[in-house]
Amino acid sequence: NAGVMQNPRHLVRRRGQEARLRCSPMKGHSHVYWYRQLPEEGLKFMVYLQKENIIDESGMPKERFSAEFPKEGPSILRIQQVVRGDSAAYFCASSPTGVDQPQHFGDGTRLSIL
Amino acid sequence: SQELEQSPQSLIVQEGKNLTINCTSSKTLYGLYWYKQKYGEGLIFLMMLQKGGEEKSHEKITAKLDEKKQQSSLHITASQPSHAGIYLCGADILGPAGGADGLTFGKGTHLIIQP
Numbered sequence: 612n613a614g615v616m617q618n619p620r621h622l623v624r625r626r627g628q629e630a631r632l633r634c635s636p637m638k639g640h641s642h643v644y645w646y647r648q649l650p651e652e653g654l655k656f657m658v659y660l661q662k663e664n665i666i667d668e669s670g671m672p673k674e675r676f677s678a679e680f681p682k683e684g685p686s687i688l689r690i691q692q693v694v695r696g697d698s699a700a701y702f703c704a705s706s707p708t709g710v711d712q713p714q715h716f717g718d719g720t721r722l723s724i725l
Numbered sequence: 726s727q728e729l730e731q732s733p734q735s736l737i738v739q740e741g742k743n744l745t746i747n748c749t750s751s752k753t754l755y756g757l758y759w760y761k762q763k764y765g766e767g768l769i770f771l772m773m774l775q776k777g778g779e780e781k782s783h784e785k786i787t788a789k790l791d792e793k794k795q796q797s798s799l800h801i802t803a804s805q806p807s808h809a810g811i812y813l814c815g816a817d818i819l820g821p822a823g824g825a826d827g828l829t830f831g832k833g834t835h836l837i838i839q840p
Binding site (some may be wrong): 615617644646652653654655656657658659667669670702704711713714715716717718719721 | 756758760765766767768769770773775813815827828829830831832833
């Protein structure tokens, strides 16, 4: 029973390029969450999605960041025109329902901006 | 200010000793989750607490949520090298009316076990 799968594990981009981070939730999980971890700030919630719907994006920066969870395929976190400050570890978590269930995390994608 | 405060920030403990990590909120905790993270890896779910006064154990790790649901503690008995890592508490601080289930996390407690 595979856990939450994230790829790539490491991603290097130059300033101005686009970064695409993928997340496949655990089998049977229809709720996906994205978090960002910065060294001195800890883990911060970004966005919560269900299939084809964004439920809460209150933690997403207003510009350049977007997320989707299509009917088929993995959830995608997309960062356009990356800047140095986007360098961080991005984690995806999933749960079977959105209520009173623990979120299970993937191993993360480490994004480095040159 | 940090919504979830963890203490201590770091902890060095001799193997075999007991230790406690605390997680405190100024708001009611509707669900409290403990995770462990090894450096460079993802978070491993340890325990979930929801009811005031609730206590759960798994192997040598025990977690409690106080009656007022504003503080949780994680206690490790007879620590081992495998317990080393970063312990994170995450919580739903918005509750049923919050409309979202993104967790708020503390900054973590770095635990080092000395042989």
